[in-house]
Amino acid sequence: MMTDNLFLKIINKQIPAKIAYEDDLCLAFHDINPQAPVHVLIIPKKVIRTHEDIADADRDVLGHLHLVAAKLAKQLGLEEGYRLIVNCKEQAGQTVPHLHMHLLGGRDLTWPPG
Ligand code: 5GP
Secondary structure, three states: OOOOOHHHHHHOOOOOOOEEEEOOOEEEEEOOOOOOOEEEEEEEOOOOOOHHHOOHHHHHHHHHHHHHHHHHHHHOOOOOOEEEEOOOOHHHOOOOOOOOEEEEEOOOOOOOOO
16 A cells, blocks of 8 residues: 555645546546546545544545435436445455555456456
8 A cells, every 4th residue: 555645635736637526525537547437535534544444433434425425316317237346455456555446447347356
C-alpha cells in the first residue's frame, strides 16, 4: 500500500479528478483505471485508513456512503445491477490508504472475484 494518501489530495483539489458527487461528508469520482464501463470511487472526507479502522463514530458516514452509492448507481444507469467493493489492506488489494468503496457496473461481473 502506498504511504502517501493520494485521495486526500483529490479531496483537497490538489490533484484533479472527474467528480461524480460531492457533499460535506463524502466525495465520489471516476476511477482513473476503470475496470467496468462505470467505475466510481466513493470516499469519506474524514481520513479512515482502512475498513479495519472504522469506529462506532463512523456509523453515519458509512451509511451515507451506501446511500450515495445507491443514488449514483441510479443516476449512472445501473438498473441491471452493480457491485460495491471495499478492499481492506494489502492481501485484499488495497493500494490507497484511505477507505474507499468501488461502485462497478455496466457489464456482467463474474463471481468469485480474483
Ligand atoms: P484499491 O486498489 O486501493 O482498492 O483501489 C484504488 C483505486 O484507485 C484503483 O482502482 C485505482 O485505479 C484508483 N486510483 C489510483 N490513483 C488514482 C488517481 O490519481 N485518480 C483516480 N481517479 N483514481 C485513482
